[in-house]
Amino acid sequence: MAGKTLFDKIWDAHVVDEIKGGPSVLYIDKHLIHEVTSPQAFAGIENRGISVFRPQNTVATPDHNVPTIDQHLPIKDQLSRFQVNKLTENCEKHGITLYGLSHPFSGIVHVIGPQLGITQPGMTMVCGDSHTSTHGAFGSVAFGIGTSEVEMVLATQCILQPKPKRMRINVEGTLSKGVTAKDIILYIIAKITASGGTGYFIEFAGSAIRSLSMEGRMTVCNMSIESGARGGMIAPDETTFEYMKGREFAPKGEGFDAAIEKWKQLKTDEDAVFDAELNYDAADIAPMITYGTNPGMGVKVSSNIPNENEIEQSNLATFQKALKYMGFEAGDDIIGKEVDYVFVGSCTNGRIEDLREVANFVKGRKKADNITAWIVPGSKQVEKQANEEGITEILEAAGFKLRQPGCSACLAMNDDKIPEGKLAVSTSNRNFEGRQGPGAKTMLASPLTAAAVAVTGKIIDPRTLLK
Amino acid sequence: MSKDKFVTIESSAVPLPIENVDTDQIIPARFLKATTREGFGENLFRDWRFDKKDQPKPDFILNNDIYSGEILVAAKNFGSGSSREHAAWAIHDYGFKVVVSSFFADIFKNNALNNGLLPVQISEIFLSKIFDAVEKDPSTQLKVDLENQEIILLSNGEKESFEINSYKKECLMNGYDDIDYLLNIKDKIEQFEQNRV
């Protein structure tokens, strides 16, 4: 019998039952909820007259809709306040742990899960947010679900789910200076397109992936969903175990050693077969940026926007529509384009390592006058660490201001909207039309590229400014 | 909790020949602040449908009276992006029962099926035939027959079959939902939990 993939091992170990000709009943170890996609699910179980089945397996925090200034005051926006209050109310009623706005553990769901050691190798995890794939960086099967599925988990700790196909993407070799995890994933999505991963669960492997820190691995898995994939994952290794050590909810002492022994088994067998397998060379990857309105429309920062004759006929309409929205011309230089906003934050790149990278780069430099720069830490803990490490000070000296934690301009549900027609370089994950505010234009890039843009005011290849 | 049963639908269609329609276009994030499932139809395709002054944009298809019906026909890779189920609610709330495309994003497909909205995936070729037919004659009728898993262009009888897993098909046809199913096997779930420790 052929060996099993890591994905199969975890998935199969969580199948409670199979429906003939239908989906599997999958048991969920950890369920994360936030204020936007959960209220209708709670209303659903209440309508059925049932209670939450395993409240201890769900953790809640408000993130999507929260203001990033004056968090100690009542939320001004009435609807947002109502939604956040509803979450508090639901959690109290059903005995679910909530890290509310003032709690030191609060922050973006996908930042706090790993940071607190809630996320662990071998788990199944879901959340009503597509970037739940982030947690796959620890060798867990983690994916986003809709509100009906949130209701299923609340009611039964299970969901019905068809099993995806398996894909492995190997990135071998050494990344050159100035090339980061964000560039790897933007490169991969540019290669396979925004729908190339649909129907698959991706395992990322290869020496370039192994060389990444946990933060970098989270960035890669976070954006796996932008290829249409159900999720992404990376087998746990020493880097993972080292990161887990001492985390609030990670096993401790002997329990930790025992856990490591178990986690070490979590890898794809040598003879396992994937439904699709792709190989890339790390040496081909350079700092990347998107020019269009889906995350697959990315190129090297140093290259031009493609010409129409380089685009496949079937994609031409999408390409033209995207350029029209962005106000760009086919064949344009990307370097030198004037930028208005820089946003560093989100569950893709709002972790301490990202803030550190930006601070390292801007130390002793000043932001350009034409740039408004928002730096939004992914969690209260990231914010605290940034203060302790002197990152906040460096950023402020360079003319940046740190806001308080939340999803912020990643989806612009709160007041952090990029104004209409303005061009933003963003470390988040989506450049859809209007994603960062009605009429806002977004170019996705790494924190390093964003920092270089902030100090020069224009799109620039960050490598030209590296010492 | 039972939902409406899905019956065979015969209707004209609204064509949306745009590829990669993401869920941020279907329902922008700023309209996700509600805590109930109702009323999202009002803001379906909000930024394509209305201008800054909330006036309907005449060139957007939903504002064109000659197109109507319970079937939305979209170009490939429909529903990519966010997991927000509000996208499926908005389409359903607006009055659509079926979305036709040559390719759907995974989460959207699940969300649609969980809300009595049938995603019908067909070939590029048949999709462009439907677009052509509807463009020539906006009153063109389509028939979506879930039982036989067929979509038929009634003007010339051309048809294509579509896939749906038998479990979901049964749920839709009978108005069952997944939670009913899961609640019924709670013993098995508890057994599973015990066997693990």
Ligand code: SF4
């Ligand atoms: S930061 Fe953005 S992508 Fe991440 S959870 Fe928040 S809204 Fe979703």
